[in-house]
Amino acid sequence: MKLADDERRLGRILLTPAVLYIIALVGGPFMLAIAYSFSNVTVSSAGSSFVGLENFRSALRDPTFLRSLRNTVVFAFASQALVVVLASILSIALQKNFRGKWLVRLLILLPWVAPISLGTIGWLWIFDPIYSVLNWSLRSIGLLGAQSWPVWLGVPELAMISIIGVQVWRTLPLATVIQLGGLSSIPQELHDAAEVDGASFFRHLFQITLPLLLPIMLVALLFGFVFAFTDMIVIYVLTRGGPYDSTQVLASLAFFKGIDGGDLSGGAAVALFLLPVLAASAVLILRFARRAEVV
């Protein structure tokens, strides 16, 4: 359809306020973040000067930064690898109709829908060093000996496992619901044909369902990955990056450096390391989302 000129003008007028708002509060600060990372600005300083790549260089020399970078990668990859497997199992299970499905769906969505910081406080109590209900339960079913009582958030390896577990808990609902949508868009005839040919459950799963689900699965995976890679809420509430920075990630390090420590340029430089991964993810999301449409 062709648009009249005055309609085009009206279109621009209606769009402009939203675009200006986004430019002012996303585009502007984004540029500012880049500018900060090349300067030596702090909370208390009025002026600042250009320091080139110094902030990035000193970040790369800083063992805490390198540790955080590694933790971020481990945290994002491990949690999303688990999510993609678990979400596939769960979404296939939820595709079937059964009694009480609406309630199951509501309960499964809870971790995603409830404010993350508050759900995570629930886990803080579950991981409590003295009164951990998790330890109590493990002991009562005999998985934990009388002498052992793991302090989940106090030991580096266990703390990493704990935050990964909570991140899985929190992103699983999103991935599951996205994949459910993908499952329902697979034409019924394909399932029927497999049935007629007498394909076994696993053959059906691996040769029909999963390949067709793949593009939408990747979209879900990338969203989860972006959230895990850039987030600090679970970590801030559970460990504040501890013990000994063993769960510090880029986002939380940027916060402690830039906001708590007042080193704006240092914090901004740390946060900018998120950017390449973000940009790559966005490109891939678009590509897979387009391909999924064809299915």
Added chain:
Amino acid sequence: MAGTLRKVGAIVVHRAVVVAFTAFAAFPFAWMVITAFKQTKDLLNPEHNPFLYHAAPTLEHLRVLFFETLFVRWVGNTLLVGAAVVVITLALALPAGYSLARLTGPAGERFGIGIFLTYLVPSTLLFIPLSRVVSTLGLKDSLWSLVLVYPSFTVPFCTWLLMGFFKVIPRDIEEAAMIDGLSRFGAFLRVILPMSVAGVLTTVIFTLTLVIQEFVYGLTFITTSTHLTLSVGVPTFLVRGDVYFWGSLMGACFIASVPIAILYNLFVDRFIAGFTVGAVKG
């Protein structure tokens, strides 16, 4: 015989999977409820089975929460910010969504995706410069800083959502209204908007949930305890010193989580459709 056995086996496995996942998802919330009504001496006795009540249930923790903490104040702050952000979001996203759906032609589609992608720019990348912007504007430690900044992620998402809503309204409806003498803008205001109640309602719900969930900006901009919102106030200020008042804390988490979850659940399919950039046909 082997066939029925296999069928029974499949049902058992299916049940077990569903139950296990549901338990994993819901356990922390069940645990909040159990904790919130337990007397402290019962709660903090490692000898007790934590799933059972060894002393009579109590409302003491909830009394403390409502009358001796800032919880009610935080609920009020959250609703205030939520309402203001909803107004700003609707004012910006309704015209923008309509424009992208109808008035910008094929370039609008790409533009729309561009706007949606800004939603992926995380707060952890922007909070440092924004904290400077907020203090320059004299809004540091004020709820208005949140009112200013939150639309930066609600507007992109809701514009995208509303664009989808407007697209499915048949074009004939506006054209008929315009033949009857309304201008394009008049048709949008008087004919299209009243038809889009469902879209507007969905936008309101999502804006509210995004506001209630937001944590990073709240933590960054607000320092005075009376100015906090729920998602920041509960995890930071309900812990007094090193002492965790688990009963009140769990009560607060449950009360603030579950109602919004039930509300959101009604609209979740549209949310997901938006998320997958229209990849899932609903």
